Amino acid sequence: MSKVLIIGCGGVASVAIHKCCQVSDVFTEICIASRTKSKCDKLAAKLAPTTSTKITTAQVNADNTDEVIALIRSYQPELVMNIALPYQDLTIMDACLACGVNYMDTANYEPEDTDDPAWRRIYEARCEKEGFSAYFDYSWQWAYREKFEQAGLTALLGSGFDPGVTQAYCAYAAKHEFDQIDTIDILDCNGGDHSYPFATNFNPEINLREVSAPGSYWENGHWVEIPAMSIKREYDFDQVGHKDMYLLHHEEIESLAQNIPGVRRIRFFMTFGQSYLDHMRCLENVGMLSTTPILFEGKEIVPIQFLKALLPDPATLGPRTKGKTNIGCIFTGKKDGKDKTYYIYNICDHEACYKEVGSQAVSYTTGVPAMCGALMLLTGKWNKPGVYTVEEFDPDPYLDALDKYGLPRSESHAPVLVD
C-alpha cells in the first residue's frame, strides 16, 4: 500500500511506469508529474484500463525546488522516483529532505550548463584531484549523505541498468562468487539495428559527448585517463555476436572503486558500430555537431539543432529496432584460494520490449531497474538512512525482482576475458 510520485514522462519513465502498474499490490497509487502534463495524461489514460494502480498526474518544473516541495506536500508520497533529466537530481533531493520523503533516481547529477564559470571552477578542481574529466560524478549527491542520514531518509542513486544493475551484479559476485574480486569489466552492448543509415537513440549532443570525451578506468587505486575512443576491443556477445567496443568513463566505476574491497581494476566498455562512428566524425568535421549558431540567410541557426530536425525522430526508432542488448560484468578474482572468472549479464530483445511496453530495449533496460529499485525501498528491503548506490544494498532481492519483471540474469563461469 504505497503512494509514489514519479517525476518524468520520457522513454525511460514510461517503461518504469508501465512496470509499476504491473505491481499494483505495491504501487497502489502513483502520480506522474512532468513539465508537460498532457504527456502524463496521455500515458495515464493508456495505462488506466490495464491496472488497478490508481494513477493521477501533475505539472511540475523540477528545476524549481519549491514547486517540487508543493507537489510532494499536496500528494504525500512515501517515495519520489526521479526519472527526469540528471540536471534536476539536486533540486529534487532538496525537496525530499524538506518534506521527509525517500528519494531515488537512475543517473547521477551533472549540470545543464557546463560553461557556467562557478561550476567550472569546482569541476576543474575535481578533475585535478580525482584524475578523470567526465562532467558527471558522485560528489554532488554524496554531499547529501549526512543530511539524509540525520533525516532518517534513504536516497538510492542510479538504479538503472548501468549504473544500477551492473553494481548489483558486482555486489552479487562479491557475496556469492568470490572471496576477492580482482578485476571488473562492465560490457554494454547494443546489438540493435533500426535500419536507418544513421540515427541517434536520444539527443545527438549527448551521443557526441559520449564519443568525444576522454575514457578512464580505475587501476591500482587511481584513475587512468585515455584519449577518447583510444582503447578498442572486439567481443563475441552471447545472442548478439561480434561487436567492436570502446573503453569509456562511466559513473558506476567511481562508486564501485570505493565499495568493492581490494578491487585492482574496473573498466567500462560500450559497443559502437563503425558506421555510427563514421557518421559522428564526418558530421563533426563539417561543423554539423556545433552548438554555436551561424548566421544563415539572416537567421541564427544552431547546426546541431538543424541536424536534429533532419534525423529520424528517436521516438520512431522503437517500432523498427530489431536485435538485442547484452549488458553485464566479467569478474576475475579468487574463491577458496583458487583463481576464478565469472560473467553475469542480461540479454534484452528490442522487439519484445516494444511489444510489451511500447519502448525498445535501451529505455526498457533502464526503466525496469528503476521500478525494481523503488520496489526494494517500498517493501523495506533496502531501507537505511543515507545516500547509497546500488552495490551498497543486498543484491539478492533486487536481482530476483529483475528476473521476475523482465531482465533475467544469465551467467557463465568460463567467460572469454577482455584483453
Added chain:
Amino acid sequence: MSKVLIIGCGGVASVAIHKCCQVSDVFTEICIASRTKSKCDKLAAKLAPTTSTKITTAQVNADNTDEVIALIRSYQPELVMNIALPYQDLTIMDACLACGVNYMDTANYEPEDTDDPAWRRIYEARCEKEGFSAYFDYSWQWAYREKFEQAGLTALLGSGFDPGVTQAYCAYAAKHEFDQIDTIDILDCNGGDHSYPFATNFNPEINLREVSAPGSYWENGHWVEIPAMSIKREYDFDQVGHKDMYLLHHEEIESLAQNIPGVRRIRFFMTFGQSYLDHMRCLENVGMLSTTPILFEGKEIVPIQFLKALLPDPATLGPRTKGKTNIGCIFTGKKDGKDKTYYIYNICDHEACYKEVGSQAVSYTTGVPAMCGALMLLTGKWNKPGVYTVEEFDPDPYLDALDKYGLPRSESHAPVLVD
C-alpha cells in the same frame, strides 16, 4: 592582332585571362564580361599593370542571347571564349552565329534545370538510344554543325583539360605513336591536400552528382553502364603516388569513340580519397545533400545550401592546397605490326599555380588549355568551318603551346596498365 570577348570571370576564366595577358602579341585586346561587372573590373585592374593586352570589361547575362548579340556587335571580337557555366553554351553559340564570330568553350552543354519536363523527354530518349545516363552529352552542340559550316565559322568544343587536352593526347598518339589504338584509359588524379577534413573544390551539389551518377565506358561499339563508383582501381601516379580511382562517365569518351578509328575500349577514371567519399556518403545519409527544403523554426531551409554555408569557401582552398595533379591517357595498340603501350600525361603543382595566377591546379589545368585553344583559332592553326572537338585538329601546335604556357607533357613507353 586579335580582339577576344571572354564570357565568365570565375576561377577557370581568371586563369585563362591571366594566360591571355601573357601572350599579348596574339591577345592584343580582350573584353571580360560576366553577370557581375565588378568582378571583371577587379581582375582587369589587377592585370593591367602586368600586360600590354588592352583589357575592357562588360556586364552580360549569358542566358540571354540578345544581350550577348548586343555585346558582340558593340565589341566586334574575332572570337568568343565561353568560360562561364555550361548551361549557357547554346545561347552563346546562337549569338556567335547571329554575329558571324568564332566560338569556343571548355565543357559541353547541360541544362540548368534537369527537372524541366520538355528537356527530360529528350534526355530519356537519349539515355535509351545511346545507353548512358549522364546529363551532359554532345548532341545539343553537334546539332549546330551545319549552321557553323554554312556560316564559315569554327566552334571549338571543350578545350579544357578533360575534356580538351586528353583528346589532344589521343590525337597525338594516333598521329605519332600508333597505327591502331585499341584501348584508351583516361586517368584524372588530383593529389592535392587542403588539410581540411572535408571541403569541396566547387559546388557540393556538382560534387555529389559526380559520385552518385552511374559510370559508363565505351566497349566494342557501345556503352556499358555500371552502378555509381562500382569499378575501383588503385594506381601509382608519377609524382603523386598511390591513389584510389573510380570509373566515371566523362564527356570526351563520347567524341573519342567517333573520332579514334577502330578503338575497342575507352574508360575514364578519377581519383577520390576515402575520406572525401565517406563524408559525401554520411552527409547524404543524414539528408544534408538534399536540395528539397525542410521547414525549420518557421523557415524553409535547403539542407545542401546550409551545408555550403558551413563548409570552407572554395575560394579559400587555393592558398592552402599542396600537392600535384596528374592527368593523362594510357594507350594500348599496334605500331608497325607490334603491340605497344604509351602513356602521356601532365603533372601540375597546386602551389606553383597559386603563386603564378592565384588559383590552384584544378582551375589552372582547365584555364590554360582554354587560352591555348583560343590561340590555335586566333593564329589560324585550327580554323575549319563547323563544330569540332579537340581531337579533330592537329594536336602538335596545341601540345607545343601547352608545353610552353604551363602544362608540359610527360611520356612513358612502358606504363603500368590499368586492369
